[in-house]
Amino acid sequence: xxxxxxxxxxxxxxxxxxxxxxxxxxxxxxxxxxxxxxxxxxxxxxxxxxxxxxxxxxxxxxxxxxxxxxxxxxxxxxxxxxxxxxxxxxxxxxxxxxxxxxxxxxxxxxxxxxxxxxxxxxxxxxxxxxxxxxxxxxxxxxxxxxxxxxxxxxxxxxxxxxxxxxxxxxxxxxxxxxxxxxxxxxxxxxxxxxxxxxxxxxxxxxxxxxxxxxxxxxxxxxxxxxxxxxxxxxxxxxxx
Amino acid sequence: xxxxxxxxxxxxxxxxxxxxxxxxxxxxxxxxxxxxxxxxxxxxxxxxxxxxxxxxxxxxxxxxxxxxxxxxxxxxxxxxxxxxxxxxxxxxxxxxxxxxxxxxxxxxxxxxxxxxxxxxxxxxxxxxxxxxxxxxxxxxxxxxxxxxxxxxxxxxxxxxxxxxxxxxxxxxxxxxxxxxxxxxxxxxxxxxxxxxxxxxxxxxxxxxxxxxxxxxxxxxxxxxxxxxxxxxxxxxxxxx
DNA sequence: AGTGGCGCCTAACAAATGTTGCTGCGCTTG
DNA sequence: CAAGCGCAGCAACATTTGTTAGGCGCCACT
Numbered sequence: 001x002x003x004x005x006x007x008x009x010x011x012x013x014x015x016x017x018x019x020x021x022x023x024x025x026x027x028x029x030x031x032x033x034x035x036x037x038x039x040x041x042x043x044x045x046x047x048x049x050x051x052x053x054x055x056x057x058x059x060x061x062x063x064x065x066x067x068x069x070x071x072x073x074x075x076x077x078x079x080x081x082x083x084x085x086x087x088x089x090x091x092x093x094x095x096x097x098x099x100x101x102x103x104x105x106x107x108x109x110x111x112x113x114x115x116x117x118x119x120x121x122x123x124x125x126x127x128x129x130x131x132x133x134x135x136x137x138x139x140x141x142x143x144x145x146x147x148x149x150x151x152x153x154x155x156x157x158x159x160x161x162x163x164x165x166x167x168x169x170x171x172x173x174x175x176x177x178x179x180x181x182x183x184x185x186x187x188x189x190x191x192x193x194x195x196x197x198x199x200x201x202x203x204x205x206x207x208x209x210x211x212x213x214x215x216x217x218x219x220x221x222x223x224x225x226x227x228x229x230x231x232x233x234x235x236x237x238x239x240x
Numbered sequence: 241x242x243x244x245x246x247x248x249x250x251x252x253x254x255x256x257x258x259x260x261x262x263x264x265x266x267x268x269x270x271x272x273x274x275x276x277x278x279x280x281x282x283x284x285x286x287x288x289x290x291x292x293x294x295x296x297x298x299x300x301x302x303x304x305x306x307x308x309x310x311x312x313x314x315x316x317x318x319x320x321x322x323x324x325x326x327x328x329x330x331x332x333x334x335x336x337x338x339x340x341x342x343x344x345x346x347x348x349x350x351x352x353x354x355x356x357x358x359x360x361x362x363x364x365x366x367x368x369x370x371x372x373x374x375x376x377x378x379x380x381x382x383x384x385x386x387x388x389x390x391x392x393x394x395x396x397x398x399x400x401x402x403x404x405x406x407x408x409x410x411x412x413x414x415x416x417x418x419x420x421x422x423x424x425x426x427x428x429x430x431x432x433x434x435x436x437x438x439x440x441x442x443x444x445x446x447x448x449x450x451x452x453x454x455x456x457x458x459x460x461x462x463x464x465x466x467x468x469x470x471x472x473x474x475x476x477x478x479x480x
Numbered sequence: 481a482g483t484g485g486c487g488c489c490t491a492a493c494a495a496a497t498g499t500t501g502c503t504g505c506g507c508t509t510g
Numbered sequence: 511c512a513a514g515c516g517c518a519g520c521a522a523c524a525t526t527t528g529t530t531a532g533g534c535g536c537c538a539c540t
Binding site: 182183184194195198199201202213 | 486487488489490
């Protein structure tokens with residue numbers, strides 16, 4: 001009962017690339033199909049019943065908490081080879097919305113298939129559990145960023161985190177990485193007004209640290225970026 | 241192979257109280273012992289290797305992310321019947337520190353014992369997985385609070401969340417609840433300066449919403465507290 | 481070709497938040 | 511008992527951040 005939807009070698013990078021080759025080989029056939037969704041489209045809503053989880057293969061997706069006043073806060077961003085909503089497998093639904101930020105290619109894992117496999121594969125189960133916990137560790141990192149860092153450090157920290165994660169995902173380069181986010185997007189992620197995001201980006205530009213233009217982050221001084229953002233290079237490596 | 245350290249009826253409230261009676265009966269004997277730790281003591285440090293997880297029976301514990309500059313952000317707070325560091329079971333270590341905020345009584349679950357039991361109990365495994373994911377949902381809620389709410393709403397939101405969780409834990413009352421946190425503690429949790437916390441508490445007091453004094457939150461107008469904090473009463477119930 | 485929307489950018493002003501420094505009080509500790 | 515320390519409270523001032531408003535350019539419509 002092999003499946004052509006996803007080959008084990010597709011899982012050799014990014015977050016899932018941290019799993020052992022054996023585990024990746026057991027995970028791949030649990031994918032029922034791949035799917036493409038358009039950018040800037042709501043993918044799933046809070047409280048909606050879900051019977052499948054998806055792994056992001058290409059593109060960017062964002063997760064949002066919204067309140068009645070229409071305020072919206074991005075609570076997570078997924079880069080290629082991240083599971084987007086694996087936590088809906090044990091939970092059954094999500095407490096937030098998921099949106100495709102760009103056109104995205106997804107690998108679909110039906111919960112039924114997962115459950116059947118994990119019942120007989122304790123090792124794989126614990127590995128997937130661990131992946132959802134890394135998600136939690138990144139949440140804590142965001143909590144720290146939003147709670148303790150001023151705007152300049154906060155933006156720098158976010159851009160540094162994305163740099164790290166993009167490189168792990170295999171889509172980063174020495175000089176920077178593609179980040180198709182607008183300034184309003186950044187303001188959703190970093191908890192500040194779009195106008196202030198603009199101010200800070202100018203500051204980063206004038207300090208010759210990095211620029212964000214045309215959906216691309218160009219890093220002029222990576223070391224300074226990481227220091228400005230108080231970002232520990234090893235942070236993501238420790239938990240991955 | 242029963243164990244007197246923890247009786248199933250001890251688990252009938254709080255977060256773990258949401259598990260079915262059958263699951264609680266299977267969970268209780270996995271506790272090896274109970275332990276008491278003193279307040280304001282570091283309980284475990286980041287990156288430390290852990291071979292047991294603990295469930296908080298009494299008291300309060302806080303989880304902190306610290307950076308080299310000494311800034312410290314509380315990223316989670318545990319109320320009775322919360323698992324404090326269950327995520328260290330799949331992960332092996334934590335990315336943050338844990339501190340007892342008050343004298344605390346703990347139920348200890350050795351990882352070895354857990355692993356042996358969960359290998360043969362898929363249902364219990366998924367239930368514990370789910371508990372760690374609820375932790376993540378609360379993280380997202382904090383991200384929203386820190387990113388989107390101004391100081392007044394932020395403090396109100398935090399106090400409302402604690403009200404909810406204390407009641408679920410069975411230690412809340414109609415008129416308020418014990419919260420042995422200082423104003424500096426609150427500033428760690430809410431991402432603002434202690435002086436500003438003081439200002440906001442005065443505002444809440446003068447608006448006759450609630451007071452925090454002597455380690456006790458007195459709620460004069462719960463409805464107004466929840467509305468000021470933009471807190472959905474049902475939030476925690478949905479995810480629990 | 482015109483038009484509308486949206487993102488980027490800036491400036492001026494308003495409001496929120498941080499910092500510093502001081503007081504007083506209660507607790508612990510010597 | 512005195513000294514020291516940490517917390518609550520407050521005020522004055524500095525800094526950061528939000529808000530409002532407007533201009534420009536690009537792109538997708540019609």
